[in-house]
Amino acid sequence: MNNLKNLRGTIDLLPDQLIKWQNVEKILLEQLARASIKEIRTPILEMTELFIRGIGEGTDVVSKEMYTFLDRGERSCTLRPEGTASVARALIQNGLSSNLQKLWYMGPMFRYERPQAGRQRQFHQLGVEFIGYDSVRSDVEIIALAWDILGKLGIKELNLEINTLGDLNDRLNFQKSFLEWLEINKNSLDLDSQNRITKNPLRILDSKNIQTQKALENAPRLFNFLSEESHKRYSDLKKNLEVLKIPYVENFNLVRGLDYYTHTAFEITSGALGSQATVCGGGRYDDLIKQMGGPNTPAIGFAIGLERLILLAGKELEIPRNTDIYIINQGLIAESLAMDLSRKLRNYDLLVELDLSGASFSKQFKKANKLKSKSVIVIGDDEAVNGEFIIRLFDRSVNENEEEVISFGNDINLEKWINNNLLIKRCS
Structure with missing residues (x-):
């Protein structure tokens, strides 16, 4: 008797199921080609240090979710949990990080978390990165691209949430005040949030715990610590979205899960997914490439989880x-x-x-x-x-x-x- 099975959190995609995958991927590639975005492919396996430096040691991804092991040469290796750090590494290594580029990638990622509908331990992402662009117009273009891709696939009940995280100085000024508030109100937070106070306090803002969310209503807001320049950038972002008739909601607790974001952060959700509503997430990361040893290079990007996309895409895409x-x-x-x-x-x-x-x-x-x-x-x-x-x-x-x-x-x-x-x- 054969007892061999796939590992928990991984699934087989069978021929009949792949009809929908292939039809979705075809639409994605057509939309990306029309926007003059070029493909980049990076290895699935990277040195662990890349993600510690790129994503942030205090994030859940690095501290709890990575598949990390020593290879035969005693090197610490990790199956990539996301694509942005790999793209940044590839551009720095190949001397391309100073060039203006619009890039996309698609493929499997790996995170050790509880499997659920639309979320597996081996999952697939489409990622888009605009490298070298600092204008707020690039923020607007990349949000519009994500919005239009989801619309082209027939995804219903779409909602765009936006926030600004300011620049590094804005966040340092805010964090000082926020840490003081956290120490006073520590007992009002859930245990995970209490543990984040010394490791990654900004992530507390993104907590889904109802008790913590209630307590945060009285916490200092990052928005109130923004410089005049950061305020103007955020205001311009909203004006441009209104010109394009892309509806949005401001969510001042939206900080995303990774350390490298600056200024614009956004998520696109679908009401059709219930509590697991996020379909697309992204933001600006102007400090990442410099932080990883490259030149000072502004950038913005997003990622879309394909498993959730497949759940939401129209039935007509299942027809062979x-x-x-x-x-x-x-x-x-x-x-x-x-x-x-x-x-x-x-x-x-x-x-x-x-x-x-x-x-x-x-x-x-x-x-x-x-x-x-x-x-x-x-x-x-x-x-x-x-x-x-x-x-x-x-x-x-x-x-x-x-x-x-x-x-x-x-x-x-x-x-x-x-x-x-x-x-x-x-x-x-």
Whole structure:
């Protein structure tokens, strides 16, 4: 008996499930290409120090959730828990961190947390990073891009939450006052928040604990410690969003989970997900690349969890593309001719299924019907001897005359039939 199973928090994506994944990914890639954003691919495995320095040692991701181990060379390695730090490392290492760039990546990430709907220990993210851009217009463009991508996928009940975290000086001024308040009100906080006071106090603002949220209503607000310049930047962000008619809600407790954010932080949620509502999150991280050893480089980005996206995307994206041509064939010579013909047909924009079963014609016709094939090609012994094949629309009730006998090698007649009956009809 085979007791081998996948690890908890990992799932198999089977062919029928992947139809929706592939359709979603196709739309994502089309939207990114239209926005002139280029792909970057970084390793899944990185040195642990990258994430300690890049994400922050006091964050939950680094302190609780990373998959970290020593390799055979006694080096500490980590399966990437997010993509931004890896992109920053790649740009610094390859001397590209000073260039203006718009980049995207997509692939698996790993975090040790409790598996739930739309959240696994191996999960997938789409990430977009604008490198070298400091204008508030880049903040607006990247928020608009995320908003439009989700809209294109038919995600309903979308809500945009925004906040500003100011610059480093703003946060240091706020943190001094906030720490004083925390010490006085420590007993009003949940245990996790109490533990964060000395490690990562800003993350307390993002607590989901109801008791802590209630207590924070009386805490100092970062917004009141912003410089005039930071206030103007935030005001410009809101004005630009209003021009684009992108609705937003201000959430002054929105700080995101990572240490590297500055100024703009945002999340896009969907009411269709209940308590696990966040679909997209991001923000500006002007200090990260310098902090990791590169030049002073402004940047902003976002990430979208694909598992949640799949849960929310429309049902129509689960529908597979029907087979255009199903090749029914039987007999040694016929099977050889069918193999050659299938290769030729795939050079057109056609989904071609070659029956390899050797079953009877009736069984092959049943399989073509099950796949809802638009048309069939029939090659048997008689056709093979005559050097020809029959091609016809599978549903002949539409037009009895949409059938033709074509000689092998007569590419002109074959292409003409395909254009008249398959390619043109698909576009109409």
